[in-house]
Structure formats: C-alpha cells, structure tokens
Amino acid sequence: MLRYLLNKIVLVLPTLIGITICAFAFVRLLPGDPILAMAGEHGVSPARYEELKEQFGYNLPIWQQYAHYVRDAATGNFGVSISSKRPVIEDFMTLFPATIELSVFALIFAMVLGIPAGIFAAVKRGSWFDQGLMGTALVGYSMPIFWWGLLLIIFFSGYLGWTPVSGRIGLQFFFKPITGFMTIDTLLYGKWDAFRSALSHLVLPAVVLGTIPLAVIARQTRSAMLEVLGEDYVRTARAKGLSSTRVIGVHALRNALIPVVTTIGLQVGALLAGAILTETIFAWPGIGKWMVDSIFKRDYVVVQSGLLLIALIVMAVNLIVDVLYAVINPRIRAA
Amino acid sequence: MKKKLTFAAALLAASVLGGVANAKTLVYCSEASPANFDPGTTTGGNDFDASSRTVYSRLVEFKHGGTEVVPGLADKWEISDDGLVYTFHLHPGVKFQTTDFFKPTRDFNADDVVFSFDRQFNKENPWNGEKYLPNLTWDYYTGMDMPKYVAKWEKVDDLTVKLTLTEPNAPMLANLGMDFASIVSKEYADQLEKDGKMADFSTKPIGTGPFQFVDYQLDSVIRYAANPDYFKGKEKIDDLVFAITPDATARIQKVLAGECDIAPYPNPADIGMIKANNDVTLMDQAGLNIGYMSYNTTIPPLDKPEVRHALNQAIDRESLIKSLFQDAGATPAVNLIPPTMWSWDKDVKSDAYDPEAAKKVLADAGLKEIQLWASDRVRPYNPNFARAAELIQADWAKVGVKAEIVNYEWTKYREEGKKKDRPGAFQIGWTGDNGDPDNFFATLFACSAIGVSNYSSWCDKDFEDLIQKAKKTSDQAERTKLYEEAQVVFQKQAPAFLLAHSQVYAVVRKNVSGFMMDPLGIHRFDGVDKAE
Numbered sequence: 001m002l003r004y005l006l007n008k009i010v011l012v013l014p015t016l017i018g019i020t021i022c023a024f025a026f027v028r029l030l031p032g033d034p035i036l037a038m039a040g041e042h043g044v045s046p047a048r049y050e051e052l053k054e055q056f057g058y059n060l061p062i063w064q065q066y067a068h069y070v071r072d073a074a075t076g077n078f079g080v081s082i083s084s085k086r087p088v089i090e091d092f093m094t095l096f097p098a099t100i101e102l103s104v105f106a107l108i109f110a111m112v113l114g115i116p117a118g119i120f121a122a123v124k125r126g127s128w129f130d131q132g133l134m135g136t137a138l139v140g141y142s143m144p145i146f147w148w149g150l151l152l153i154i155f156f157s158g159y160l161g162w163t164p165v166s167g168r169i170g171l172q173f174f175f176k177p178i179t180g181f182m183t184i185d186t187l188l189y190g191k192w193d194a195f196r197s198a199l200s201h202l203v204l205p206a207v208v209l210g211t212i213p214l215a216v217i218a219r220q221t222r223s224a225m226l227e228v229l230g231e232d233y234v235r236t237a238r239a240k241g242l243s244s245t246r247v248i249g250v251h252a253l254r255n256a257l258i259p260v261v262t263t264i265g266l267q268v269g270a271l272l273a274g275a276i277l278t279e280t281i282f283a284w285p286g287i288g289k290w291m292v293d294s295i296f297k298r299d300y301v302v303v304q305s306g307l308l309l310i311a312l313i314v315m316a317v318n319l320i321v322d323v324l325y326a327v328i329n330p331r332i333r334a335a
Numbered sequence: 336m337k338k339k340l341t342f343a344a345a346l347l348a349a350s351v352l353g354g355v356a357n358a359k360t361l362v363y364c365s366e367a368s369p370a371n372f373d374p375g376t377t378t379g380g381n382d383f384d385a386s387s388r389t390v391y392s393r394l395v396e397f398k399h400g401g402t403e404v405v406p407g408l409a410d411k412w413e414i415s416d417d418g419l420v421y422t423f424h425l426h427p428g429v430k431f432q433t434t435d436f437f438k439p440t441r442d443f444n445a446d447d448v449v450f451s452f453d454r455q456f457n458k459e460n461p462w463n464g465e466k467y468l469p470n471l472t473w474d475y476y477t478g479m480d481m482p483k484y485v486a487k488w489e490k491v492d493d494l495t496v497k498l499t500l501t502e503p504n505a506p507m508l509a510n511l512g513m514d515f516a517s518i519v520s521k522e523y524a525d526q527l528e529k530d531g532k533m534a535d536f537s538t539k540p541i542g543t544g545p546f547q548f549v550d551y552q553l554d555s556v557i558r559y560a561a562n563p564d565y566f567k568g569k570e571k572i573d574d575l576v577f578a579i580t581p582d583a584t585a586r587i588q589k590v591l592a593g594e595c596d597i598a599p600y601p602n603p604a605d606i607g608m609i610k611a612n613n614d615v616t617l618m619d620q621a622g623l624n625i626g627y628m629s630y631n632t633t634i635p636p637l638d639k640p641e642v643r644h645a646l647n648q649a650i651d652r653e654s655l656i657k658s659l660f661q662d663a664g665a666t667p668a669v670n671l672i673p674p675t676m677w678s679w680d681k682d683v684k685s686d687a688y689d690p691e692a693a694k695k696v697l698a699d700a701g702l703k704e705i706q707l708w709a710s711d712r713v714r715p716y717n718p719n720f721a722r723a724a725e726l727i728q729a730d731w732a733k734v735g736v737k738a739e740i741v742n743y744e745w746t747k748y749r750e751e752g753k754k755k756d757r758p759g760a761f762q763i764g765w766t767g768d769n770g771d772p773d774n775f776f777a778t779l780f781a782c783s784a785i786g787v788s789n790y791s792s793w794c795d796k797d798f799e800d801l802i803q804k805a806k807k808t809s810d811q812a813e814r815t816k817l818y819e820e821a822q823v824v825f826q827k828q829a830p831a832f833l834l835a836h837s838q839v840y841a842v843v844r845k846n847v848s849g850f851m852m853d854p855l856g857i858h859r860f861d862g863v864d865k866a867e
Contacts, residue, residue: 036746083370085468283580285555
C-alpha cells in the first residue's frame with residue numbers, strides 16, 4: 001500500500017511542474033500589458049512605465065521571473081495582489097470556504113437525484129423513463145451554465161419570487177464568520193432564520209453548479225448498474241429467492257457504486273471550473289468570481305497563484321480518490 | 336411543548352440579534368468589489384463609490400449632480416493674482432469618525448490636509464511606499480500631473496492651508512475635488528504606524544464623510560453607518576449596505592425583487608423591461624465622456640480640413656449611433672465636451688450627413704484608401720469598435736473611399752494608435768476625471784499631448800493659444816469664453832469625427848428619494864432617503 005502511495009505521489013510531481021509552467025505562461029500569453037492596464041485611459045509616460053516595470057519585476061528576463069515564482073510558491077509565498085495589495089493566500093483562505101460550501105451542496109444535489117435516477121433507469125432499461133432520463137441527462141450535460149443560471153434567476157426569483165436572486169445570505173444578517181461556512185456559522189450562532197436564509201440562497205446556485213455533475217452521475221450509475229445486474233452473483237441472488245429490492249439495493253448497488261465514487265471524486269475539477277461562472281452570476285463570494293475579477297484586472301499575481309492553488313487542490317482530491325479506490329478495491333493495489 | 340417553547344425563544348433571540356428593527360437601511364447593488372478603501376491608491380469608479388464618496392470628504396466638492404466646484408472641508412479660498420498661491424480656510428470643528436477601531440482625540444485640521452497630499456509624492460513619508468502597502472503607484476496623483484504643478488503644501492495655522500504652484504493651472508481646484516484628493520486622518524495614520532498596523536489604513540478607513548465604515552466581507556457585502564458627527568448634518572438613512580453583484584442581469588433582478596434599492600449599469604437589452612416596471616425608476620444622464628475618431632492631421636490628404644470634413648459628412652451618424660447603442664441610446668456629440676459640462680458651446684453645429692458633397696471633395700483630394708482602426712474592448716463611450724468600423728467602412732465605400740480595418744488588442748491598440756505617424760482614422764474616446772473642460776481639451780488635443788493622447792497629432796496654433804490661456808486664468812467667465820472659442824476652432828478644423836456621449840443609467844426603487852445621477856460617473860448616497 002505504501003509503495004502504491006509513493007508511486008502515485010512521484011507521478012504527481014511532473015504534473016505539478018507542468019501546472020506551474022502553464023499558470024505562468026498562460027497569464028503572460030493573455031493580451032494586454034498589466035502596467036498599461038493599471039494606468040487605464042490616462043496612459044503612462046515612458047519613464048514612468050520603465051519605473052513601474054522595475055517595481056513589479058517585469059523588467060527581468062522571463063526565465064528569471066519564472067524562477068522567482070517557483071521559488072516563492074515552493075516556500076508558501078504566493079505573492080501580493082497587484083490591485084488590492086493584500087497577500088493572495090489571505091484572500092484565497094477567506095474566499096475558499098464559500099466555494100467549498102457551494103460545491104458540497106451542488107454535489108449533494110447531484111448525488112441525491114443522480115444515483116436513484118441512474119438505478120431506476122437501469123432497472124427499467126429501455127422504458128420511457130430510461131429514455132427520457134438519458135435524454136434529459138444529455139441536455140443537462142450540454143447546458144451552458146451562464147444561460148441556465150440567468151434563466152433560473154429570472155423565473156424562480158424574478159417571476160415566482162421563491163428564491164433570492166443572489167448573494168450568500170439575507171443582508172439583515174450580520175455576524176463575524178467563524179468557519180466561513182455560512183450554513184455552519186448560522187447554526188453556531190443559533191440563528192435559525194439566518195440558517196434558513198443561507199439555505200435559500202444556496203438553492204439556485206447549487207442547482208446550476210450541480211446540473212452537469214448530476215447528468216454525469218446519473219449516466220455513470222446507470223451504466224455501472226447495468227453491468228452489475230448482468231453478473232452471475234446477481235443471478236445467484238435472485239435464484240436464492242431474495243426480494244428484488246434486496247438484490248438491487250444490497251448486492252448490485254454496492255458493487256456498482258465503485259466506479260460511481262470515482263466519478264464523483266473526479267467531479268471536483270468540474271465543480272471548480274463551473275464555480276467560475278456560477279459564482280459570477282450569483283454574486284457568490286468564492287474563488288471562482290475572484291479569479292474572473294483578477295483576469296479582467298490583469299492581476300498576474302492573483303491569476304497565476306490562484307491557478308496553482310486550485311490545481312493543487314484538484315490534484316490532492318484526485319490523489320485521495322486514487323487512494324480510496326485502492327482501499328475499496330484491493331486488486332488495484334497489486335496492479 | 337417544551338421543545339416548542341425553546342424554538343420560540345431561539346426565534347426571539349435571533350430576531351433581537353438580527354439588528355435594530357427600525358433602522359433605515361439603504362442597499363446599493365454595486366458592480367464590483369473595491370480594491371481597497373484608500374482612495375489615494377485606487378483608480379476604479381467602484382473603488383471610489385465605496386471609499387471616497389462614502390467615508391471621506393475633500394477640501395472642495397463637486398455640486399451634487401454637476402461638475403461645478405463648491406466648498407467642502409474648506410469653507411472658502413483665495414487665489415493670488417498670479418494664480419500661483421491658493422489659500423484654503425478650513426471648516427472649524429469637523430470631527431473624524433469614531434469607530435470601534437479608532438477614537439479621534441482632536442478635530443480635523445491643517446495637518447491632515449498636508450499629510451493627505453504629502454504621502455502621495457514625498458518618498459521620505461513612511462506612508463508613500465512599501466512600509467504601508469506593496470507596489471504603491473499613486474496613479475491618479477501622477478496621472479493628473481500633480482507632481483509637475485504642486486510646489487508645496489504648507490500649514491499656516493490649524494485652520495488655514497496654503498498651496499503653492501509651480502505655474503498657473505486653473506483646473507487645480509477641480510483636481511482637489513477628485514477622489515484621490517480625499518482628506519485622511521493624520522492622527523489615525525500615526526496611531527497605526529505606532530501599533531505596526533499600517534496596512535489597516537487601507538482596509539479600515541477613517542474620514543470625515545457622511546458614512547462611516549462598519550465591516551467588509553470580502554467580495555460580498557460592505558456595511559456603513561451614518562456618521563453621527565458629520566459636519567453637514569447626520570444622513571437620513573441609518574445604514575448603508577453595498578451588496579456586490581457583478582452580473583448586470585442579476586443586479587437588475589435584485590432591484591426588481593426589492594433585494595436592493597439602487598443598482599447601476601443595467602444591460603442595454605434590459606432597458607425596455609425596466610421602463611415598463613412600476614416599482615422602479617430608470618434614471619439616466621449623458622455621461623462625462625466622448626467617443627470619437629481621430630484623423631492623423633499630419634499625413635496628406637488628411638492634413639486638409641476639407642477632406643476631414645468630407646469624411647465626417649460621409650458618415651450617417653444617426654444610424655451609426657442607433658446601431659451601436661441600441662435601446663441604451665446616446666447623445667450625438669456636437670462638441671468634444673458633453674452638454675452637462677460648463678462652457679459647452681450651444682451654437683456649434685456638426686457636419687450634416689451629405690454623401691454627395693463628400694464624394695466630390697474626396698475625389699478631388701484623391702483619397703481612395705484609408706486605414707480605419709478598431710479594438711476588441713467595450714468602452715462606455717463606444718460599446719463596439721469593430722461594429723462601428725464596419726458601418727463607417729460601408730458609408731465610406733459609398734463615397735468611393737475603401738477603408739481597411741486595422742484591429743489590435745486594447746493595450747497594444749492604444750500603444751500603436753498614439754504614435755505620431757500612425758496613418759488613417761483611429762477610434763477612441765475619453766471619460767472625464769474632474770469636470771473641468773481642460774481635462775478634455777488639453778488632455779486630448781494639446782500640442783504637448785502628441786504621442787501621448789493626442790491621437791490626431793493635431794497642433795493648431797489658435798486652438799492651443801486659447802486652451803493654454805484658459806488653463807492659466809482663474810476667472811470662470813473668462814475661461815468659459817475662451818473654451819467656447821476653442822470649440823468653434825475645433826469644429827472648423829475637424830481633427831476628429833465626434834461620435835457621441837453615451838448615457839449612463841441607474842435603476843432606483845420608487846420609494847427612494849434624493850438619489851441623483853452624477854455626470855462624473857460616481858454614486859453618492861448623501862442626501863438619499865427611503866420611505867418604508
């Protein structure tokens with residue numbers, strides 16, 4: 001097991017180096033000079049331009065800029081934002097809980113609906129339900145998040161008035177964050193109406209962010225279930241005279257869930273990518289919106305460090321999924 | 336039963352903790368998070384709305400809803416006859432805000448004024464550089480040429496400050512009403528320096544303005560309370576909340592749903608829907624901006640004014656504006672400055688659309704081909720350079736001029752465009768800073784701006800004499816006359832095709848009163864009230 005783990009970690013290193021190069025290069029490939037972007041319509045005099053270039057270190061050769069970036073990142077120094085002048089890591093830590101909270105709820109939404117729907121479709125294979133579900137899943141998977149989010153806002157918040165338009169909690173609630181997770185903090189303060197407000201603010205963004213994972217999970221559950229239902233041991237279980245519910249719920253589902261768990265783990269990357277659009281539409285103060293703002297401001301430091309931090313998290317989650325997979329399925333370890 | 340009682344008690348506790356029931360709260364859905372709360376260090380309109388216009392005040396202010404300079408922290412001022420010395424008499428008894436992070440022990444005085452400016456240019460001042468915040472650039476202070484014009488700031492006594500200039504510069508007074516000129520507390524700065532918490536100066540602001548800072552949840556909500564000691568009297572609303580909402584559609588939905596009271600910058604596509612709604616009012620005003628297209632006046636045949644006039648006449652400006660701005664609308668530009676600005680000359684007439692006349696002049700001048708520049712960026716004064724280029728290209732084709740569209744990314748675009756020998760017609764625009772005509776005329780068409788922001792490379796002696804004289808005169812009536820003459824010269828010489836001044840919008844709920852659109856593009860909440 002230890003060997004397996006070490007193997008996985010060694011494999012992570014080249015990915016990590018690749019990510020630092022990509023984050024560094026992409027930001028520099030963006031059209032637009034950050035110093036001119038800062039100066040706005042006024043422009044800067046050539047002398048002032050050179051002065052600023054030196055102040056920000058953009059006068060150094062590109063490889064040297066990269067070396068500094070890697071050195072700083074390796075020592076945990078992610079730099080200071082060009083626009084806000086605050087340390088990047090500080091803002092990241094403040095904003096990240098909001099993204100996690102939204103992602104968790106999106107994932108819960110996707111799993112609670114996706115797994116049963118997938119099972120049902122597999123059991124009733126070929127029925128109108130199965131056909132309809134798979135069609136809907138395809139639509140869900142192809143849904144442009146931006147459009148979907150605005151559509152839900154206009155209908156549920158604007159027309160019906162059921163949910164708040166955007167934000168994390170009603171503005172009348174005001175307290176110092178403890179954990180940064182609104183649903184937990186409101187409970188810690190014992191404020192029920194604040195908790196309800198936080199939940200109601202989560203509904204639409206969680207649905208929007210969870211739509212694509214929901215489609216993926218439903219399809220994956222269906223195909224895994226179909227495969228398992230054809231196995232000999234399921235036939236044996238049926239032959240023993242077990243109830244259909246028990247066969248599906250215990251014998252088949254347990255085994256079918258192994259690939260589904262992996263799929264769910266891999267959705268973390270998709271959730272963080274989706275968070276960028278979802279958070280911008282719903283004014284959700286997380287790292288997705290933060291990255292978009294920083295790209296528009298040409299805040300190199302935030303963009304490249306933010307990319308790196310997000311990539312590190314995705315890689316860590318994937319590593320954990322790999323390990324968990326090995327724990328669930330001993331055959332993997334040997335391979 | 337017991338369980339029910341506990342639940343009721345919890346609800347009661349929650350409602351008590353939830354805030355004072357009768358406080359009047361105004362919610363503003365702002366478009367972006369502020370970079371920080373020190374207006375000397377930031378440049379965005381959203382930064383200024385959240386700091387300088389709420390927390391701070393300045394020596395002079397702009398009249399609410401206009402560009403005229405009126406007294407602020409200075410009750411009155413004198414300008415010496417040579418235009419070099421400004422003496423400001425400060426309002427007595429002004430208090431800096433008292434909050435849980437700062438308790439002032441003295442009133443606002445001349446030391447605060449001197450410190451507010453000194454920190455922006457004096458390298459010896461500990462607040463000028465790294466010790467305070469990393470990578471400080473003081474963009475507006477340098478951008479408005481303050482280092483060039485300011486010789487020194489002096490304290491005469493506690494309530495008198497003297498500013499000496501290096502040369503006469505009438506727009507200086509308007510500069511002092513700008514956001515970067517907000518007056519900060521020296522006592523607060525000293526205290527933070529002593530405590531080793533200098534960075535707090537940019538995150539927990541203290542000023543003399545109408546509202547005091549309470550809390551900022553990063554990228555989400557900013558809270559202010561009315562400043563009880565405000566020297567112009569406490570505001571009618573008790574709490575001011577900024578709900579940061581970047582998406583324009585979500586912002587408007589929030590106003591319609593009553594989640595916020597005021598929101599700026601609706602999508603042009605939503606204008607019709609907003610107008611039809613009975614709960615909200617759509618407020619608009621011609622923005623302090625101009626979209627235009629500069630001809631390089633040094634390259635033949637564009638060096639001849641009649642050729643430039645002919646190119647202007649060939650453009651169907653009305654259709655162009657309609658197609659570009661759609662429902663949002665825009666005011667066709669007659670002069671370089673917008674009609675909301677003092678000295679705007681109402682007698683000047685634009686070139687009328689007359690392709691037949693244009694065709695002849697252009698054929699005589701032998702103009703067959705021209706470069707027409709466009710960029711990818713959406714600007715307030717031109718939402719779509721590329722679309723505008725295509726339409727102008729089609730209009731010019733009708734008069735026998737083939738336009739080749741040159742396209743660059745925005746920063747590269749301006750870099751290439753400002754070069755003295757850049758050929759052809761270059762689409763650009765400007766958003767004013769301080770409401771002074773000099774900020775348009777001299778910034779965009781002074782001889783000294785060639786190669787910087789004079790994209791026409793136009794240096795006309797008559798025009799130059801007029802605007803330089805106006806810059807050195809402090810008498811407003813005299814300046815108005817000079818600028819009116821300058822506008823006549825500009826129209827005669829036509830160094831550029833003037834497109835439009837775009838409209839700026841805000842959506843306001845019907846129960847809100849006292850909110851005014853501001854030509855400077857800022858959002859102010861002093862004087863605003865809300866009926867329950």
